[in-house]
Each structure stands twice: as C-alpha cells, then as structure tokens.
Amino acid sequence: MHPSRPLSAGFACLFLLLAGACSSASHSVRAVGTGTALPPPDTTNAAGAYEGASEYRLGASDLIEISVFGVDELNRTTRVNSNGQISLPLVGGVIAGGKTVPELETELTRRYAESYLQNPQVTVFVKEFSSQRITLEGALKKPGIYPLTGRVTLLQAIAIAEGLDPLADLRAVVLFRQIDGQKLAAVYDMRELRSGRVEDPQLFGDDIIVVETSGSKTALRRFIEAVPVIGVFWRPYY
Known part of the structure; x- marks a missing residue:
C-alpha cells in the first residue's frame, strides 16, 4: 500500500x-x-472489503483472479481498468465494475457457455480491493x-x-x-x-x-x- x-x-x-x-x-x-x-x-x-463478501461490488484497480475449472489456459489474474472492464481470452472485454463476485461469475459462466465450453465452472476471487x-x-x-x-x-x-x-x-x-x-x-x-x-x-x-x-x-x-x-x-x- x-x-x-x-x-x-x-x-x-x-x-x-x-x-x-x-x-x-x-x-x-x-x-x-x-x-x-x-x-x-x-x-x-x-x-x-473482505474475502468472500458477496455484497462487495468491484471497482477500478481491483485485482481479481479468475479460474475456469479444468481449463488452466483460461485462468487469469487481471486488474479492473478505469472503465470497469477486464479482458479475457475467448470472451474479450467484460464489464466487471459495479458487479458483485457472484454476478461476475454468472456473467463469465454465461459468456463461456455460449460458444466455447459445456457447463463451465468459473470462480472469481478478489486479491486486492484497491477501489x-x-x-x-x-x-x-x-x-x-x-x-x-x-x-x-x-x-x-x-x-x-x-x-x-x-x-x-x-x-x-x-x-x-x-x-x-x-x-x-x-x-x-x-x-x-x-x-x-x-x-x-x-x-x-x-x-x-x-x-x-x-x-x-x-x-x-x-x-x-x-x-x-x-x-x-x-x-x-x-
């Protein structure tokens, strides 16, 4: 800090x-x-700002870790940019700012399931609550x-x-x-x-x-x- x-x-x-x-x-x-x-x-x-807080809403500069079970090449640690976006392989830009962790997990699951994966299991973990x-x-x-x-x-x-x-x-x-x-x-x-x-x-x-x-x-x-x-x-x- x-x-x-x-x-x-x-x-x-x-x-x-x-x-x-x-x-x-x-x-x-x-x-x-x-x-x-x-x-x-x-x-x-x-x-x-604490681990596992479902009501916490992500903001700019938060550092998040995204894991897709069984698909290691999609796992990423990324920071939310000033526009509230993150960029991920296959799905591209995703709005993370303003979303809770469960909401972002649901959105990423939907995006990956649309065209790429069957029944994806996406986990989001907040490593730094910089916002x-x-x-x-x-x-x-x-x-x-x-x-x-x-x-x-x-x-x-x-x-x-x-x-x-x-x-x-x-x-x-x-x-x-x-x-x-x-x-x-x-x-x-x-x-x-x-x-x-x-x-x-x-x-x-x-x-x-x-x-x-x-x-x-x-x-x-x-x-x-x-x-x-x-x-x-x-x-x-x-």
Whole structure:
C-alpha cells in the first residue's frame, strides 16, 4: 500500500466538524451499542472489503483472479481498468465494475457457455480491493489515504502507516464509520488492542482513523474525553 498526499486540510475540517458536537459532553454523544464488535458500514456506499463478501461490488484497480475449472489456459489474474472492464481470452472485454463476485461469475459462466465450453465452472476471487480506501490521520508516521488490499484490521492499518508518532496518545485512537446514514465513532486504547483484551476491529472502505496527540486541546480531544468507556461505540451529534 502507498498513501496519497497528507490530509492536513481534511484533518482540520474533521476537527471543525466535531467542534459543534463536543461543546457539551452530556448532549454530544450517546451509546448505540456496547462491546467491540463494530457493525459494518452501509453497503450502499462502503461495501466491506473482505474475502468472500458477496455484497462487495468491484471497482477500478481491483485485482481479481479468475479460474475456469479444468481449463488452466483460461485462468487469469487481471486488474479492473478505469472503465470497469477486464479482458479475457475467448470472451474479450467484460464489464466487471459495479458487479458483485457472484454476478461476475454468472456473467463469465454465461459468456463461456455460449460458444466455447459445456457447463463451465468459473470462480472469481478478489486479491486486492484497491477501489476501497481508508483514511489514516493525526499522530502517525505516514498519514494518508491507503487502499484496502484484502482483510485489514485497525492495528494492521496503523502498521501500514509505519506506526504511531512518538507523541501519539495511546488512549486516543478514534475510528469513524458511516452506518445507517449516520456518522459513528469508536475510541480505542492501543495498549488494550495490542494485548488482545479488546477485539482488533476489521476496517471497511471509507473508514477514517484519527490518532490524537498527547496533551492536545482540540475538539477531538473533548469528544474523546466525553466517552467514558474505551472500546464502546458512540454516535457524535453535529
């Protein structure tokens, strides 16, 4: 994974967005669930990037592996181009963008069966979910936007950004996610995550992770202080 340019402007906007929510701790947040099993995001705008996810819709730059049982010469690993297409032997160009894995399997089975094979068995596997991205901001060595390439957890994402900055507050790692049309946030303690006492959550496309700096006095800090239990999911109102 390679990040895009730093997002200092976007980070500032996030703080401004939270500022209205954090003016009153008693009214700015409320619990919407307990524990650490975070709900997945809205499937309409942030499909989960994980192996075998039937609802995931392919997009540009996704790397997919196509296998035709018993016909090794038709097996291919190919990347979806910017127009959402892939090119395969015998069938030529095929629109993959916007399709789920089962939908693409059905389409390829139909195309191969039309003229070339009897009862073809086509399997599609997503090797890199490059069309899904996460944002890593704050006290990290390399903040930025990173593509999801398979299943990624919060700890793995921080490692992808080359770890925490020395000034990072280990108790103030915030995960933002869009669920049921609303923005939600979960606060995590890195020490709890690393020890395994708190579940390391899986990330999805469009997740935003912000790591606060020790001793800071920001809107995000006020939001974090309003959350009494680390690892509980909360909804910030703004």
